[in-house]
Amino acid sequence: MKITSVQAIYPDYKHVPPSWRTHFWQIVVRIEADNGFVGYGYGGGGQASVQVVNLHFRELLLGKSLETIQDIEQLWDNLYFESLPYGRKGIAVMALSGVDLALWDLLAKSENVPVYQLIGPRSKGDVKCYATGPDVDWYSEQGFKAHKFPHRWHGESDYEIAVQRANTARETMGPDSLIMIDTYMSWNYEVTVEMARILNDYDIYWFEDVLTPDELEGQSRLREHVKPTLISGGEHEFTQYGFEQIASNNALDLWQPDITWCGGITAGLRILGIALDYNIPVVPHRGGEVWGLHLIVSSHCDSLAEVLPGVKGQAKDILWIGEPQVIDGHISPTEEPGFGVTPNPKLMRV
Template sequence: MTLPKIKHVRAWFIGGATAEQGAGGGDYHDQGANHWIDDHIATPMSKYKQYEQSRQSFGINVLGTLIVEVEADNGQTGFAVSTAGEMGCFIVEKHLNRFIEGKCVSDIKLIHDQMLNATLYYAGSGGLVMNTISCVDLALWDLFGKVVGLPVYKLLGGAVRDEIQFYATGARPDLAQEMGFIGGKMPTHWGPHDGDAGIRKDVAMVADMREKCGPDFWLMLDCWMSQDVNYATKLAHACAPYNLKWIEECLPPQQYEGYRELKRQAPAGMMVTSGEHHGTLQSFRTLSETGIDIMQPDVGWCGGLTTLVEIAAIAKARGQLVVPHGSSVYSHHAVITFTNTPFSEFLMTSPDCATLRPQFDPILLGEPVPESGRIHKSVLDKPGFGVELNRDCNLKRPYQH
């Protein structure tokens, strides 16, 4: 079979600081008013009074959504979305394009390696540049799957289970339970600057949800880098009587020794998890060495599907789980092939968590949502990632080459 070559790569954005606010899409923090995801959630900025009520107040949604499309010389296209916005468009159109165009559609690993090495001098350990590389990588996998007529999960070797079961991240685990999810993960609302009073308030939230959900439904806390080892340890032990399944991302990503110490001090049976904001394969190797229980890379931020597969192998060698940060179809096609991913995350993007809304709405067409907390592998049996780009969105292409 003679495979086509990549003819062109294009990059658009929606939302972010230079466009309309509340656009949603790949930057799922870019939501409208009165949304749970922006309602007094503890962050590293919460210690500053003017930034404690709203994450958008300190600019969590300034980047917006990056959309990358790659076109083969036979006219077929693949695309993906991530969080990088207008700046990601510049990186794609003015730098990364040279490593993409002219390559065979199957040259995914070659392109990936060239993008990583060519951006080392300004990419650092992740962030905006890695988000952009991730988006390109995902678009390449989408194109390759569409060219050969196979879903991405089959390109990775096929499913190891018939369905993916999900827990839900949002403010209402009790509603998630009614929808059939296996668990609910809540954001913490208080941090070290709030002292023991903050711990008591978050513990009261956990206790209330335990009473509503019963003894067996999973409950977890997402701390979003907002704590220190002492505070996180006290919070974990205070929540232990309520059968908290895990405590997540308590510390900033660079604090590896802190994670090692937190794992050592955590209550028996309570898992310690992190990884959402780690951006390189090397950082995940170091994170794995801390002994945490679950690594949680975001496939749109960690280097793409190519890197996610490598991260899963690192975790598997240590007997650790990999449960990616919710990334919809881009993680679905990966986790159904991983033997060390027994469940996955679904991020509730409806304002009150009362309905199921596709995570990247409105930018993806055909994006599946769980039914009774599950997605069967047959739902993924479409070429590529099985979704299409909604070109009715206000796509902006600020740079061309």
């Protein structure tokens, strides 16, 4: 089949976070082939990313053949190369992620199989989920047995607040549950070491994004000082090239690439290859969404998926129709062709 149409759209979101830093700015990519099949992908980067797809990547994709995974890999390599002058990371790769996922969706639909079947034999059943957010009581009511709470640094009082939140999470979720903390790049070396000391009794599984992605040496030094808690990160890193730098600097105990940002499934598989060489566990960021979930069930990713339920009673946009639901703290992709989802027409605008 040959690609006949490429379009990126920024959805008409109705409910967005008040903070620019916590808005994911996700885009939808639609790719159609001459056989009538349509693939959908999900990327980051907002309106800027839409322009990258529609004004640059589109002309490089139209008329290209798509028959095999190798074709997707070649298209990925070409788009990455052609965007090198302004890309390599950030918005260009977020745009590439959306294109890559749409190509995987398109190829899988043309073969009438789920994406995970293209990736490899499914090796996992239901995947355990952890709920990210502040409403731990509600998450427990829904059956979650793992929880990650946000805790950005604002000042000295945050030490005591961290203990209170960790204690609440542990008591609510139970002694055998996984508890993690997302700092969103707001701690520093000294804060992280002290947090590890005062939270030692709460058995925190990982501290996430304690430093910025550029502080590889600091993250590497921290690993020894916070054990047994892991230093995790990677959602703001891009492609196999970025994760090779993380690996060579021994910077993280656990990797969390975001499949809709890091370069899609194609980059995700290459990142997993590096992780396997270095014996690093991988838990994709937002892995409960279909884009990461299909990779989790068909690869050596850990059987753990992040979902963001929000806050009880708070309205949310439903962008994708057909997404699998969390049942008793676990999730599984459907057997529908492709990723099994379509965008909500009420949120699409051209």
